[in-house]
Every structure is written in structure tokens, then in C-alpha cells.
Amino acid sequence: EVQLLESGGGLVQPGGSLRLSCAASGFTFSTYAMSWVRQAPGKGLEWVSGISGSGDSTYYVDSVKGRFTISRDNSKNTLYLLMNSLRAEDTAVYYCAKRDQYWYFDLWGRGTLVTVSS
Amino acid sequence: EIVLTQSPATLSLSPGERATFSCRASQSVSSYLAWYQQKPGQAPRLLIYDASNRATGIPARFSGSGSGTDFTLTISSLEPEDFAVYYCQHRSNPETFGQGTKVEIK
DSSP, X not given: OOEEEEEOOXXXXXXXXXXXXXXXXXXXXXXXXXXXXXXXXXXXXXXXXXXXXXXXXXXXXXXXXXXXXXXXXXXXXXXXXXXXXXXXXXXXXXXXXXXXXXXXXXEEOOOEEXXXXX | OOOEEEEOSEEEEOTTSOEEXXXXXXXXXXXXXXXXXXXXXXXXEEEEETTTEEOXXXXXXXXXXXXXXXXXXXXXXXXXXXXXXXXXXXXXXXXEEXXXXXXXXX
């Protein structure tokens, strides 16, 4: 079955760190670029970070640059997001998403909730 | 950075009615625009890519049109499962999404 499964979310204090994982199955993971997209409670979608299939190229929204690091392990079919210096405004459901050949997001995980609060 | 503005914010319609909503870009995005559907508690689902192409498995009642700065998503006859939030997205760096249009039952 083609799917993405996120894990690693939870409650963390402001200034803390968290690492999200996204396990991919059912497709050739290394062939596709991947991204993290988040959704704050009751709000819209915000793209956070992206990475090429090889992992050589990475991209970030300005609000997370220097704090978040995206990476992937193609031998384990897994995408990661290391989040440091977390802020209350980072509270959201974080989705991993696969890009298709047209560069749109054709497969999404169910999401993992990150709550930043003291 | 390109800004996408969706209208209306909310659309109240009955099953069987036609739904039409808009996405306007702050500058030309050619045809590089997608539409997604999101139901409560679920991940978004790709409906339309490159402005007018239906994604795999998407019913024919969904259609997209437009180019440049003005785009439209049309649902020809609303089914009960179509009541959801719809987002447009431009493939770019950084990626941008519109703020969403909620289609609710009247």
C-alpha cells in the first residue's frame, strides 16, 4: 500500500527540540522530492520545508530557517524534520507530503501534532 | 513571494447545487496551480494540478480552469462528501497556499 506515516509529535516546552519522522512505503522513495507542511489549529496550510530525492537540496520557509533541519534516509525510506528552538507559533499538525512528477503534493500522511507550550 | 487569495471564505450550498470558487494570484503563475480538498481530521487530497488536470481517481464533477492570475474550481453537482475546505497552491519556492474556501451545507 502506498502510504506515509508520521511520528514523533508531542508536547514540548518553548525552546525545546523535537524530531519528526515520516515512514514511506509502496513507492520508490528515493525517486521523489518530499516536504513537510503544517497546519496550526483551525488555520490553513503552510509549507515548512522540502528536500530533493537525493537529499542534496533542501528548502525552508523563512520562519523556520536556522531552527529546523530536513533530512532523509533513502535506505530506510524515511523523512525527518529536526525542530530546534521551538516557539508557541510552531504548534501545528505536521504533515509529510510526496511530490509527484508535476511537483505537486499527491500523497500525504495523516499528520502528527506538535504542541509547544509551557 | 506570490500570495494566493481565495474567495469566498465560505460557500453555503445544498447537495446537487453547483459550486464555484476562486483563487487569485498576486502575480502570474502561468498554469502552475493546484487545488486540494481537506475534510475535518484528514490530510489534504490533490484534486487538480496544472490548473485544469484532474488527479488520479478524482471524479469528473470536479473541474479547474484559469491561467495567469485568475483560477476557478467548479464542482458541477455537490455530493454529500464534497462538503469540505478547498485550498489552492502554487508550486514554487517557497510553496504558497491560499487561505481556503469552506463549502458548507446550507
